[in-house]
Amino acid sequence: MGSSRSSLRRVPDGQQLLQETGCEPERWFCLGLRSEDLEAELSENPIGDRIVGAFFQPGQETVDFPSFVRVLAHFRPTEKNRTRDGVQPEPANSRNRKLKFAFQLYDQDRDGKISRTELLQVLREMLGLQVTEEQLQSIAERAIQEADLDRDDAICFDKFRKSLEKVDIDHKMSVRFLE
Amino acid sequence: MFSRMAPRGRSGLGRSLAELGLLLLAILVLLDGTVLSLEAATSSEIDTHEGKPGTHKNTSKKSFPVLGIKYDDVSVPFEISLWVLLASLMKLGFHLIPRLSNVVPESCLLISVGLLVGGILKLARDEVPPVLSDRIFFLCLLPPIILDAGYFLPIRPFVENIGTILMFAVVGTLWNAFFVGGLIYAVCQIAQDKYSEIDLSNIGILPCLLFGSIISAVDPVAVLAVFEEIHINELLHILVFGESLLNDAVTVVLYHLFEEFMESGSVSAVDAILGLVSFLIVALGGVLVGAFYGILAAFTSRFTSHTRVIEPLFVFLYSYMAYLSAEVFHLSGIMSLIACGAVMRPYVEANISHKSHTTIKYFLKMWSSVSETLIFIFLGVATVEGEHHWNWVFLTSTVVLCLVARVIGVVGLTYIINKFRIVKLTTKDQFIIAYGGLRGAIAFSLGFILHSEHKKIFLTAIITVIFFTVFVQGMTIKPLVELLAVKKKHEAKRSINEEIHTRFLDHLLTGIEDICGHYGHHHWKNKLNRFNKKYVKKILIAGDRSKEPQLIAFYHKLEMKNAIQMVESGGGSKLNSTFPSTVSMQNIQPKIHSPPSARPSERALPQLTKGREEEIRQILRTNLQKTRQRLQSYNRHTLVVDPDEEGFDDLILKKRRMMELDWKLKQMTNYLTVPRSQGSPTMSRARMASDSQAYVKPGAENVPTIKIDLASPQSPDSVRLLDEVVQDQGLTMSLPSSSSRAYKTSGKDDGRDQQKLLRCLSDPGPDVDDDEDYDDDEPVPT
Numbered sequence: 016m017g018s019s020r021s022s023l024r025r026v027p028d029g030q031q032l033l034q035e036t037g038c039e040p041e042r043w044f045c046l047g048l049r050s051e052d053l054e055a056e057l058s059e060n061p062i063g064d065r066i067v068g069a070f071f072q073p074g075q076e077t078v079d080f081p082s083f084v085r086v087l088a089h090f091r092p093t094e095k096n097r098t099r100d101g102v103q104p105e106p107a108n109s110r111n112r113k114l115k116f117a118f119q120l121y122d123q124d125r126d127g128k129i130s131r132t133e134l135l136q137v138l139r140e141m142l143g144l145q146v147t148e149e150q151l152q153s154i155a156e157r158a159i160q161e162a163d164l165d166r167d168d169a170i171c172f173d174k175f176r177k178s179l180e181k182v183d184i185d186h187k188m189s190v191r192f193l194e
Numbered sequence: 195m196f197s198r199m200a201p202r203g204r205s206g207l208g209r210s211l212a213e214l215g216l217l218l219l220a221i222l223v224l225l226d227g228t229v230l231s232l233e234a235a236t237s238s239e240i241d242t243h244e245g246k247p248g249t250h251k252n253t254s255k256k257s258f259p260v261l262g263i264k265y266d267d268v269s270v271p272f273e274i275s276l277w278v279l280l281a282s283l284m285k286l287g288f289h290l291i292p293r294l295s296n297v298v299p300e301s302c303l304l305i306s307v308g309l310l311v312g313g314i315l316k317l318a319r320d321e322v323p324p325v326l327s328d329r330i331f332f333l334c335l336l337p338p339i340i341l342d343a344g345y346f347l348p349i350r351p352f353v354e355n356i357g358t359i360l361m362f363a364v365v366g367t368l369w370n371a372f373f374v375g376g377l378i379y380a381v382c383q384i385a386q387d388k389y390s391e392i393d394l395s396n397i398g399i400l401p402c403l404l405f406g407s408i409i410s411a412v413d414p415v416a417v418l419a420v421f422e423e424i425h426i427n428e429l430l431h432i433l434v435f436g437e438s439l440l441n442d443a444v445t446v447v448l449y450h451l452f453e454e455f456m457e458s459g460s461v462s463a464v465d466a467i468l469g470l471v472s473f474l475i476v477a478l479g480g481v482l483v484g485a486f487y488g489i490l491a492a493f494t495s496r497f498t499s500h501t502r503v504i505e506p507l508f509v510f511l512y513s514y515m516a517y518l519s520a521e522v523f524h525l526s527g528i529m530s531l532i533a534c535g536a537v538m539r540p541y542v543e544a545n546i547s548h549k550s551h552t553t554i555k556y557f558l559k560m561w562s563s564v565s566e567t568l569i570f571i572f573l574g575v576a577t578v579e580g581e582h583h584w585n586w587v588f589l590t591s592t593v594v595l596c597l598v599a600r601v602i603g604v605v606g607l608t609y610i611i612n613k614f615r616i617v618k619l620t621t622k623d624q625f626i627i628a629y630g631g632l633r634g635a636i637a638f639s640l641g642f643i644l645h646s647e648h649k650k651i652f653l654t655a656i657i658t659v660i661f662f663t664v665f666v667q668g669m670t671i672k673p674l675v676e677l678l679a680v681k682k683k684h685e686a687k688r689s690i691n692e693e694i695h696t697r698f699l700d701h702l703l704t705g706i707e708d709i710c711g712h713y714g715h716h717h718w719k720n721k722l723n724r725f726n727k728k729y730v731k732k733i734l735i736a737g738d739r740s741k742e743p744q745l746i747a748f749y750h751k752l753e754m755k756n757a758i759q760m761v762e763s764g765g766g767s768k769l770n771s772t773f774p775s776t777v778s779m780q781n782i783q784p785k786i787h788s789p790p791s792a793r794p795s796e797r798a799l800p801q802l803t804k805g806r807e808e809e810i811r812q813i814l815r816t817n818l819q820k821t822r823q824r825l826q827s828y829n830r831h832t833l834v835v836d837p838d839e840e841g842f843d844d845l846i847l848k849k850r851r852m853m854e855l856d857w858k859l860k861q862m863t864n865y866l867t868v869p870r871s872q873g874s875p876t877m878s879r880a881r882m883a884s885d886s887q888a889y890v891k892p893g894a895e896n897v898p899t900i901k902i903d904l905a906s907p908q909s910p911d912s913v914r915l916l917d918e919v920v921q922d923q924g925l926t927m928s929l930p931s932s933s934s935r936a937y938k939t940s941g942k943d944d945g946r947d948q949q950k951l952l953r954c955l956s957d958p959g960p961d962v963d964d965d966e967d968y969d970d971d972e973p974v975p976t
Contacts, residue, residue, distance in 0.1 A: 087710070117695075146746055161689050170691075
């Protein structure tokens with residue numbers, strides 16, 4: 016345990032991280048990164064590569080602790096009652112930020128839209144070899160038709176958010192451990 | 195309740211309908227009363243007639259009876275049918291009077307009708323048949339409602355909130371039972387009413403506790419009936435409803451426990467522990483029995499591909515067996531039924547035909563609807579029938595105590611639960627949960643089978659509480675929901691986008707949890723899914739479908755629905771955006787609004803997916819022929835052979851024909867017109883119908899376009915279009931300019947025509963009814 020002060024001092028930018036993510040750094044030390052198990056699990060995960068890739072800033076080859084923390088901060092459960100004054104930046108675990116994170120996993124080239132090819136890629140990864148290319152095309156086609164407002168053959172963030180409005184993102188995209 | 199379509203009848207027509215409805219109601223009630231009293235009269239007549247046969251024979255030769263009444267033989271089925279008829283006509287009647295059904299929930303109206311009928315019967319015959327006996331209730335009336343609830347239970351929100359639901363169901367009910375039982379005992383001891391004929395202080399603590407346990411259970415029937423009409427958001431609905439289902443186990447255990455204690459007369463600590471153990475056995479045993487039967491049903495449905503007609507029967511029978519088996523062992527029948535329905539559903543749905551699915555759905559809805567109506571009517575009748583002991587102190591204190599107990603219970607439990615929930619329950623939520631704790635017929639039936647000496651006063655109290663909750667709480671909950679601006683249910687259907695993204699998020703969260711090393715929610719769900727896919731699905735789902743991933747199944751369902759929609763609206767529904775991928779027409783027709791890279795080369799020979807074949811078949815069938823299909827010999831074990839029935843797998847022959855058809859269409863550069871010289875349009879249509887491959891290659895070489903007119907030949911739009919494009923030819927099959935060649939040559943002209951075609955085909959078609967809502971829900975939590 017120990018006082019949070021001491022742990023904050025140990026971590027570089029600890030104070031700033033606390034501000035940004037709202038979470039005590041000492042928590043993060045408890046994360047067990049058992050690499051062998053992790054590799055096995057993530058390799059089975061269809062979008063494992065993307066997830067791992069999300070931790071890396073574009074262009075960087077390594078992940079440092081603050082970026083790791085920043086990414087995981089998205090998955091803290093949302094606090095409903097927190098009042099935000101306009102001064103503070105939007106907390107990392109707000110619904111919007113969570114969705115933005117998920118959106119970025121789709122949108123690898125960071126152009127702000129999920130294009131048809133990107134969607135197809137995701138579908139291919141998720142459904143694997145169980146379906147034919149034709150079926151994938153059909154599904155992607157239909158998905159885009161449903162979501163595409165401005166006829167540019169891609170899904171923008173707004174429409175992405177809209178199609179998930181029925182889903183309880185606060186619940187779904189939260190890992191309780193990180194509270 | 196279910197698809198209420200009553201318009202606001204302010205017009206004269208509405209008013210006359212309303213009057214008609216009222217008249218109908220009145221007539222029916224009178225009729226029912228008279229018939230039942232007639233039955234009494236005739237039975238007595240026949241009795242006296244039988245009384246002296248001997249004397250009759252001696253005196254005169256009986257003339258041959260031309261017309262006689264013999265009611266006894268058919269009396270039971272006759273009465274049953276009459277009651278069911280009454281219930282159904284009541285339902286009809288209420289929906290004809292929209293103003294009334296908006297203010298007063300159906301359950302209240304039904305109870306009132308029951309009171310009325312009971313009153314009439316009492317006047318006519320001076321005694322009322324005990325219709326709500328516990329056997330009829332528990333064996334016939336309750337199972338359909340619970341099965342309907344269990345089969346269509348939205349699994350995902352249920353499992354996500356299972357902790358909360360269990361807390362409310364178990365701890366909440368226990369709290370209610372002891373609180374009410376204990377305090378009622380205290381009240382009885384204190385209050386001494388000189389004018390009452392009952393000595394309240396006679397009622398011991400154990401009967402009071404028994405009474406408390408009966409009255410404390412939230413009733414699923416009442417909750418369903420009321421909540422169905424207020425459309426609150428899914429979370430609250432599943433919380434209250436789940437609680438009402440799961441507290442059955444608690445109620446059963448408490449009831450038997452206290453009954454045993456009353457018989458034996460003494461309680462010991464061992465008994466209390468045994469009670470706890472018994473609760474676990476009852477609950478888990480019920481679920482296991484249900485799951486067992488569910489798996490049996492799923493396994494059976496794997497082999498029913500040749501006898502589609504009896505598929506629904508298996509579903510119903512196995513579920514009912516699950517219920518009865520659980521009841522045999524004093525396990526919780528309700529939980530067994532729920533488990534059976536929930537376990538069996540994903541596998542059965544993958545195996546059975548579309549028609550069986552529809553049949554199951556509608557039968558369940560029909561039975562549960564009738565059951566519910568009957569229960570409320572009988573409740574009214576039974577109220578009139580029973581002898582009541584009015585003791586104001588007892589009654590009022592019961593009602594008050596129930597309310598207070600519920601409120602305190604909910605608030606207290608929420609405080610504890612919120613520490614563990616990610617999405618907390620707000621005060622508004624708590625209020626709705628507390629207010630939605632309705633009591634109903636289960637409490638009444640349990641009270642009915644009491645063997646206590648205080649049965650009458652207990653029954654009166656139970657009825658009072660039921661009436662209070664159903665009438666007062668039921669009527670006021672809707673305006674309260676509006677007043678408090680509680681979140682309502684989203685009526686939108688699931689889109690393919692939502693499905694894809696939800697799955698994506700599932701994978702994402704599983705990955706994140708792996709990174710954190712935290713075995714959370716998603717981790718276990720993932721493991722369950724993998725187990726399901728690897729082993730269970732292979733056993734329980736027939737053929738190829740076992741390998742079909744969830745997303746594909748969902749997608750197929752959506753497309754199928756679209757196809758049916760399109761066909762039902764006469765083929766005149768949207769052709770363009772919402773329906774792109776499966777209509778192979780689209781493949782053939784270049785999208786005008788698509789990006790410039792129209793890729794005509796790719797469309798040379800489209801490979802047809804099963805969905806597209808479905809579409810083509812549908813369209814061709816509707817538009818080419820109204821001729822009768824050649825019926826194969828009618829066989830009781832198969833319905834009329836219907837291409838829809840063959841399922842997605844079995845299309846090799848059709849596929850080949852489709853591909854040839856497609857190829858031929860591609861080759862066609864002329865109108866697929868049947869030249870006039872070949873006879874009347876009917877003849878040519880018939881010829882085309884009988885052999886869809888025999889296209890007459892017209893010799894004419896006019897405009898090099900091929901157009902398929904998707905609107906039915908009779909629709910004015912299509913006629914207009916045809917006039918523009920073709921001058922009085924026979925049946926034209928025209929496909930909007932398919933080949934790229936045509937696109938290049940005809941250019942603007944064609945574009946205009948195609949836009950006209952698109953415009954006239956953009957008829958939105960009928961709305962799909964919204965009780966499809968829970969259809970698309972996740973089978974196994976994925």
